[in-house]
Amino acid sequence: MCMRLILNARNRTVTAPxxxxxxxxxxxxxxxxxTSCTAIVLPESWAGLTVDGTLTEDGRYTDVQYLYxxxxxxxxxxxxxxxxxxxxxxxxxxxxxxxxxxxxxxxNNGQMFAAPTLEKRPEGVRVYVGSYNHAVYAFxxxxxxxxxxxxxxxxxxxxxxxxxxxxxxxNLLYVGQGDKGIKAFSTESGALVASFEETTFGVWAAxxxxxxxxxxxxxxxxxxxxALDAETLALRWxxxxxxxxxxTPLLHDGILYVGTLTSELIALDTKLDSRMAINxxxxxxxxxxxxxxxxxxxxxxxxxTLYFGDLKxxxxxxxxxxxxxxxxxxxAERPGGIRGKVAVVEGRVIAASEGxxxxxxxxxxxxxxxxxxxxxxxxxxxxxxxVDETVIVTTKSEDRLVVAYDLLSGGRLWSVRKxxxxxxxxxxxxxx
Amino acid sequence: xxxxxxxxxxxxxxxxxxxxxxxxxxxxxxxxLSRVITxxxxxxxxxxxxxxxxxxxxxQALREQYKGPQNREALAQAQMQLYREEGxxxxxGCLPLLIQMPILFGLYGAIYATLGTTPLQFLxxxxxxxxxxxxxxxxxxxxFLWLNLGQPDPLFILPVLVVVSTWLQSKLMMPPTTDPKDxxxxxxxxxxxxxxxxxxxxxxxxASGLSIYWVASNIVGIIQxxxxxxxxxxxxxxxxxxxxxxxxxxxSPTPALEExxxxxxxxxxxxxSKKRKLSESMxxxxxLGAGGSGNPRSHSRPDLSRKSxxxxxxxxxxAKK
Numbered sequence: 001m002c003m004r005l006i007l008n009a010r011n012r013t014v015t016a017p018x019x020x021x022x023x024x025x026x027x028x029x030x031x032x033x034x035t036s037c038t039a040i041v042l043p044e045s046w047a048g049l050t051v052d053g054t055l056t057e058d059g060r061y062t063d064v065q066y067l068y069x070x071x072x073x074x075x076x077x078x079x080x081x082x083x084x085x086x087x088x089x090x091x092x093x094x095x096x097x098x099x100x101x102x103x104x105x106x107x108n109n110g111q112m113f114a115a116p117t118l119e120k121r122p123e124g125v126r127v128y129v130g131s132y133n134h135a136v137y138a139f140x141x142x143x144x145x146x147x148x149x150x151x152x153x154x155x156x157x158x159x160x161x162x163x164x165x166x167x168x169x170x171n172l173l174y175v176g177q178g179d180k181g182i183k184a185f186s187t188e189s190g191a192l193v194a195s196f197e198e199t200t201f202g203v204w205a206a207x208x209x210x211x212x213x214x215x216x217x218x219x220x221x222x223x224x225x226x227a228l229d230a231e232t233l234a235l236r237w238x239x240x241x242x243x244x245x246x247x248t249p250l251l252h253d254g255i256l257y258v259g260t261l262t263s264e265l266i267a268l269d270t271k272l273d274s275r276m277a278i279n280x281x282x283x284x285x286x287x288x289x290x291x292x293x294x295x296x297x298x299x300x301x302x303x304x305t306l307y308f309g310d311l312k313x314x315x316x317x318x319x320x321x322x323x324x325x326x327x328x329x330x331x332a333e334r335p336g337g338i339r340g341k342v343a344v345v346e347g348r349v350i351a352a353s354e355g356x357x358x359x360x361x362x363x364x365x366x367x368x369x370x371x372x373x374x375x376x377x378x379x380x381x382x383x384x385x386x387v388d389e390t391v392i393v394t395t396k397s398e399d400r401l402v403v404a405y406d407l408l409s410g411g412r413l414w415s416v417r418k419x420x421x422x423x424x425x426x427x428x429x430x431x432x
Numbered sequence: 433x434x435x436x437x438x439x440x441x442x443x444x445x446x447x448x449x450x451x452x453x454x455x456x457x458x459x460x461x462x463x464x465l466s467r468v469i470t471x472x473x474x475x476x477x478x479x480x481x482x483x484x485x486x487x488x489x490x491x492q493a494l495r496e497q498y499k500g501p502q503n504r505e506a507l508a509q510a511q512m513q514l515y516r517e518e519g520x521x522x523x524x525g526c527l528p529l530l531i532q533m534p535i536l537f538g539l540y541g542a543i544y545a546t547l548g549t550t551p552l553q554f555l556x557x558x559x560x561x562x563x564x565x566x567x568x569x570x571x572x573x574x575x576f577l578w579l580n581l582g583q584p585d586p587l588f589i590l591p592v593l594v595v596v597s598t599w600l601q602s603k604l605m606m607p608p609t610t611d612p613k614d615x616x617x618x619x620x621x622x623x624x625x626x627x628x629x630x631x632x633x634x635x636x637x638x639a640s641g642l643s644i645y646w647v648a649s650n651i652v653g654i655i656q657x658x659x660x661x662x663x664x665x666x667x668x669x670x671x672x673x674x675x676x677x678x679x680x681x682x683x684s685p686t687p688a689l690e691e692x693x694x695x696x697x698x699x700x701x702x703x704x705s706k707k708r709k710l711s712e713s714m715x716x717x718x719x720l721g722a723g724g725s726g727n728p729r730s731h732s733r734p735d736l737s738r739k740s741x742x743x744x745x746x747x748x749x750x751a752k753k
Contacts, residue, residue, distance in 0.1 A: 043549075045552050046551075113551060163550075163551060179580070200573075201571055204551065223568075242568060243567060243568055244570060244571060246551070246554075261570060263564065294558045294567065311558050311559075337558070337559070
């Protein structure tokens with residue numbers, strides 16, 4: 001590096017300066033420091049919301065005290081009966097926030113893309129959620145180990161990244177794998193009980209269980225819908241549906257309704273005794289309905305009508321028997337895709353969109369009943385749930401991560417932000 | 433950049449379909465196509481940089497002559513005049529680069545979007561598909577050998593290839609320097625080391641599909657430069673050889689410039705002869721004090737200041753009278 005260049009040119013010698021190695025070295029060190037100091041861009045998704053309550057036939061949850069939310073590497077619980085500082089709310093008392101009474105962080109920055117799955121146990125609720133960090137966590141909010149996952153419960157090495165919500169069936173926890181297949185873990189220890197790895201792409205949504213037939217149904221990103229034995233995860237049949245399936249199917253009366261990323265809603269007959277090879281039983285496909293955009297949510301079935309939103313921003317109402325459209329509506333003023341599941345309560349279809357608003361449509365006619373106000377800071381990508389007289393969604397904003405609206409008017413009632421590390425530490429030490 | 437990225441996504445998906453659903457082939461062919469399409473711009477850029485290299489000795493001479501901050505303005509004027517005489521637009525090298533940059537960003541964005549592995553990235557693709565039927569192809573098969581093309585290479589082979597190919601390209605294309613003291617030459621030398629490392633560092637965390645694009649782009653770039661005969665193979669094993677800085681000043685232009693001048697003369701003799709006269713007048717010793725440099729060698733240097741070049745036609749006019 002410290003060489004000198006002697007140049008002869010027309011009897012004149014030009015001596016090059018010493019090349020300073022320090023400049024390059026300093027630049028390199030600076031660059032390395034810069035790289036290491038720069039926050040790693042973590043993969044992200046939308047918040048998953050689970051209601052701990054009873055889902056009634058009219059589409060709303062009742063007897064609800066807690067909501068569980070997983071977003072990025074934090075999972076927390078909202079107590080709906082208390083205000084932001086923990087005071088118990090009287091009936092009809094208003095407050096613009098709600099109390100977070102438990103929060104925990106995933107190990108190693110594990111990003112959680114799924115909604116928490118709840119298991120009621122004698123010692124208290126147990127919460128399961130998978131992470132993009134190749135892990136499945138179990139939390140016990142009411143135990144001594146509060147702000148970290150349970151140390152004695154661990155999914156084995158070889159677990160892939162998880163995007164899908166989990167499903168509990170007895171002592172089995174089914175978890176779709178982000179790259180390939182689905183696995184069943186023991187809810188007691190996290191040990192692997194069974195696995196199915198014959199999908200060519202990931203499983204991004206929770207399976208649905210047909211307890212009568214002991215069969216598990218799910219769609220995969222490889223454009224197939226699978227039916228597996230619920231105990232052994234052995235393949236019973238599969239159907240190619242033409243597009244990737246990213247949402248949990250709806251099972252009703254032996255008919256499986258599946259939305260695809262080719263903008264189709266497909267009805268499959270699960271009761272059929274097909275003579276076709278199990279690898280592609282296309283005769284199970286009963287009907288197809290073409291929407292405007294991708295379908296990334298589970299349809300909601302009410303009184304023989306299927307309601308669902310698409311990613312072009314349309315809400316569809318179609319006859320479940322015939323797939324004949326009843327109405328289709330969109331918000332031209334506030335365009336944005338509808339990713340989450342719509343809620344249908346009291347003759348209203350409530351859909352949340354990337355346009356940062358909620359909209360309620362008349363379930364019969366599709367006429368607009370209300371549009372929520374004010375607008376959210378970020379797009380709304382989560383499912384819409386109704387708890388008593390309140391519509392609750394999750395947004396992409398950490399400041400107003402969980403937001404509640406009035407079911408009748410669409411006015412905003414309260415919101416809860418994502419807990420910080422200080423909140424998590426404080427809550428872990430708080431007396432029970 | 434969506435207006436470029438979105439059509440590129442369509443092209444990318446089309447190639448993927450045509451090439452037997454091979455994402456690696458689609459990325460490589462896409463990279464080659466984009467390089468071929470932007471080839472006229474690359475060539476233009478190279479020509480321009482070559483012309484700049486040809487006049488570099490003269491520029492260096494000017495810099496020597498107009499040393500010091502007090503001569504900065506005079507130096508700028510002299511340089512501009514030199515550019516005018518040689519018919520060089522100093523920005524001509526940047527313009528093709530500026531046109532290429534959005535294309536590169538669009539291409540990069542298209543590859544990044546189609547490799548999306550998280551739900552949010554995937555959601556974004558839906559809004560970018562100009563042809564909705566292309567949804568049926570998604571997600572793309574992103575497994576290739578040991579690689580998941582949407583994830584960084586776990587064996588670090590691709591980052592190494594990225595570093596080596598970027599280093600090779602920058603090393604082979606480094607132009608000869610006229611003056612080792614020139615700070616821009618030093619920066620160029622440092623960049624030859626730092627750039628590949630920087631790109632390599634990035635590729636440690638980027639999707640391996642993007643690293644494949646990077647390697648393919650570097651290789652195609654080297655081939656293109658080789659086809660143009662611009663590659664400095666000797667740079668591989670040594671520092672770039674400096675071009676004699678004072679070979680040209682005493683009025684004798686570089687052989688390439690001379691050749692170009694002859695060509696121009698043949699094409700337009702009248703204009704060329706005028707230029708030659710101007711050039712000859714520049715080569716004459718400047719009147720004492722006109723250079724104002726106080727440099728003992730300044731009398732033998734071309735004086736390109738406006739003052740001196742304007743003075744000579746006046747003399748000629750007087751002589752006519």
